[in-house]
Amino acid sequence: MNLYQFHIFKTVADKKSFSGAAQALFISQPAVSMHIKSLEDHFGTRLFDRNTQQVTITEAGRILYEYVEKILSLLDEAEKDISALTGCIRGTLSVGASFTLGEYVIPQVLGCFKKQHPQVRALLKVTNTEQIVKLVLKQALDLGLVESRVDNFELIVKPFMKDELVVLLPVDHPLAGKKFILIDELVALPFILREQGSGTRKITEDRLKEAGINLSELNVVMELGSTEAVKEAVEAGFGATIISKWAVQKELKLGTLVSVKVKEVSLVRKFYVIYNKNKFQTPVVKEFISFLSSFCFQENSVEKLA
The missing domain is CATH 3.40.190.10 (Periplasmic binding protein-like II)
Known part of the structure; x- marks a missing residue:
């Protein structure tokens, strides 16, 4: 049993789907199933009831979920406080970018960000704007960078670069x-x-x-x-x-x-950064959004985030 398994457990519970959790975490569905089984073996009870249509959390699973939320929240707070003390940003950053941005702009931005924060693991998914929006809405990505304005009440949408x-x-x-x-x-x-x-x-x-x-x-x-x-x-x-x-x-x-x-x-x-208003922003995500604005402003071809 480890913190990563708790993270997988919470994602399955939130998505009500093993496949949805696998997509959100960029791992395979069998890997999700293996980790959930390991937790169930540890606690000696089922945490989810599975059928062909959906995954339903059990009473034992609901109890564990309450504690896992507290544990992961405390861990996030600890990372935030330690980052503030040491000035070191670490963690995983999952970014989706539409084709023009993903192929010609964002690799340079991510490269510069990594130089400043070498302990950040950056994941970049390049696809069209429509798919990026879907993945951000599903909370499968921390944020998306797209080529046209998106109107959706679940999203925060801000311009960051002119084109x-x-x-x-x-x-x-x-x-x-x-x-x-x-x-x-x-x-x-x-x-x-x-x-x-x-x-x-x-x-x-x-x-x-x-x-x-x-x-x-x-x-x-x-x-x-x-x-x-x-x-x-x-x-x-x-x-x-x-x-x-x-x-x-x-x-x-x-x-x-x-x-x-x-x-x-x-x-x-304008190019836009989009992120789900319901998804918790880790210190690394907040730092990247701030860096994105600053980096692009220095390139003299953009405007700061409003």
Whole structure:
């Protein structure tokens, strides 16, 4: 019996699911079952009743849950007080990031954070905005970093960085020599979109709608599930796309792709940090949120968290 098993036990009780606990803790379901069985063997009684539809905590489990809550809360307080005394931040930080952020921005941020706090274990999950929101709502992640604003009463949502999107073209395209193109020229282009649930797609749809253009009016020739695939398709001449400048810095520098702006459309957006208001924030999570704001502000491309 150990504190890690108590943490697993509490997560199973909170999620009412072995599989849900496994996802939240980034371990396998058999590992969750093994640890729960070890606790049940220690106490000599069942802590959960299992069936095919749900997991229900037993009376013995409810008694243990009350003590486990107190034990883990006291441990969190001890870590907080010791961190304040020693100035040492330690623990696990699980971050979800949408593709543009996860592939081009956050690895640098996490790397700098780790240099300052080497005893922090950082876990980064990269997927689209829709999936990040779901994982934060399930409390499977400490926080998420996404490309479009999220409206959900269970979440705290704050901007932390500005971004600019541009129209990306092959270098030999007739419009490639222009600094700005008109909205009519954009609509006439064969267009490559990211998949449903992508933050870049949502902001593209929102901004075009503000300019009076629906996605259905675009000549969409492809929908692709990653930024890299989109860039390669544009470079191969299949069409144009709207993409974050963060994602094409290398290609623009090398001259393998060209970016232009749309005269009638504002494509400036904000990146957001999201976290579940019902999830306890450990000292390492609080420190990372503070670091994120400070780091991005120093990069001169962002604004501080409001």
